Amino acid sequence: MAQTSPMRADVAMPTARASATTSFRPIVIHPDGALGDPCAHCDARSVSVCNAIEDDRLPRLAAAAVTATLAPGQGFIAEGDPATHFFNITSGTARLFKLLPDGRRQITGFAGRGHFLGLAVSDTYAFGAEAIGPMTMCRFPRSRMLGLLDEFRALEQRLLETARNELVSAQEQMLLLGRKTARERLSSFLLAQARAGSACGHAAHQIDLPMTRADIADYLGLTIETVSRGFTRLRNDGLIRLDGANSVHIRNIAALEDAAGGV
Amino acid sequence: MAQTSPMRADVAMPTARASATTSFRPIVIHPDGALGDPCAHCDARSVSVCNAIEDDRLPRLAAAAVTATLAPGQGFIAEGDPATHFFNITSGTARLFKLLPDGRRQITGFAGRGHFLGLAVSDTYAFGAEAIGPMTMCRFPRSRMLGLLDEFRALEQRLLETARNELVSAQEQMLLLGRKTARERLSSFLLAQARAGSACGHAAHQIDLPMTRADIADYLGLTIETVSRGFTRLRNDGLIRLDGANSVHIRNIAALEDAAGGV
DNA sequence: CGGTCACTTGATCGTCTTCAATACCAGTGG
DNA sequence: CCACTGGTATTGAAGACGATCAAGTGACCG
Secondary structure (H helix, E strand, O other): OOOOOOOOEEOOEOOOOOOOOOEOOOOEEEOOOOOOOHHHHOOOHHHOHHHHOOHHHHHHHHHHOEEEEEOOOEEEEOOOOEOOEEEEEEEOOEEEEEEOOOOOEEEEEEEOOOOEEOOOOOOEOOOEEEEOOOEEEEEEEHHHHHHHHHHOHHHHHHHHHHHHHHHHHHHHHHHHHHHOOHHHHHHHHHHHHHHHHHHOOOOOOEEEOOOOHHHHHHHHOOOHHHHHHHHHHHHHOOOEEEOOOOEEEEOOHHHHHHHOOOO | OOOOOOOOEOOEEOOOOOOOOOEOOOOEEEOOOOOOOHHHHOOOHHHOHHHHOOHHHHHHHHHHOEEEEEOOOEEEEOOOOEOOEEEEEEEOOEEEEEEOOOOOEEEEEEEOOOOEEOOOOOOEOOOEEEEOOOEEEEEEEHHHHHHHHHHOHHHHHHHHHHHHHHHHHHHHHHHHHHHOOHHHHHHHHHHHHHHHHHHOOOOOOEEEOOOOHHHHHHHHOOOHHHHHHHHHHHHHOOOEEEOOOOEEEEOOHHHHHHHOOOO
């Protein structure tokens, strides 16, 4: 299966670093549950599991939901807390992460518009979540959501489908974390972001990075410095162009795919 | 969130190594579909999703299933192949893995008795699978299985539950691969194996390792040598005892949990 | 016994981390 | 307008962990 290859690939791992977050402040709730039909006009619906529900039954869903706005850095799921709610992100981006007792952090994913959260839980949340920038979401009490699942089988099916997709990405991330070099990780990450962006209608070569270098590092199992050096090298090699720290332009996608390990 | 800590933690990653496998030989099929009620007497049923189906309707399940025996090293899922079947392992252990073009391998998990495979797929398998030792399983054509899902909603619910659990383990594995040292990885692995074993009725301190050092290495994102040295060090530190290469006895579980990173 | 295979152990090397300094950018107030 | 400040990103030098290369052990099997 795996044959010998001249490739080299080393990765070391960082100690925990300071990372000031606004974490847990009270969340601003919008009491719009009583309004007409918020779910019907939701921007996120078309890309979310909610789409599985027919128009005329959306009010049933809306009745269970409460929308909220979060400030940058604000946390809304704490690992280990009782899992009381499900969440659906309607705008902005969140980071999902796990922590070690000494503070080392692994970001397991970034969740954008339409992303359904709280799935991967038993009684307590298995990961934490924080808004990266300004963010809005809607929130369902767990019990009512489970009732909705009984009522809407299509919703349950969509959730299973979602879970399968996330499982596939998780496996790809394991391959990345376990076997790819820093350069490959960064290239893979940029390509994934480009794909995610173009799915949201952005230009295929233009990548917007709402997260910081620290977030990227914690997502790729690297340090800030290695991420930064990686960007610089990809730029010097002519694969990308950096327009500020949060915007990347792909100049040579074939070479970038190659640098990603050919997957 | 993540504060500075004096911890050090480096990991390097291996080049692809030779790893002779018997891979794809024809699978021995048992034509027992016509027999009485094989699912009712299945050893794996109690720990599998099949358990969601009532006794009197088991024949409907059995009618779709075909059992098979695999030789050690034999592959039965090839990454990228059209996803035609679901699998349920009835005895033995399989390794699930992803490969990079140059042969580097990441094992994403080990699947034992009762484990349901083929979930995390769209049209093609997202990972490969091989028997580690002698193995038996039953196999469902994809289309018939989907029909069964329609018929047995409880089965679908169990699958969603399974998927959620796997998502949680996947996140834990990402934390391990991205942020833990070699020693922590190995300790975490042993503890997980111990838990899995005791769930199957083994003594809590006794661990059986059906897989090779190469498998463990590819699972933990390390090399064979590092895994071996890790075992030796844990032994010399008095945390474990090695009874041959495939049997481990935990001598100090608290210390082992500590060495695992305290999670 | 010679052969293979899996595992262990030793010495050296390289990638990424660590530590530290510098650059950058937005916001603030003199 | 410019100095000041805090947070973020970049760059440089040194060090460390795990990879690599290589040799040695032990078990099993012909």
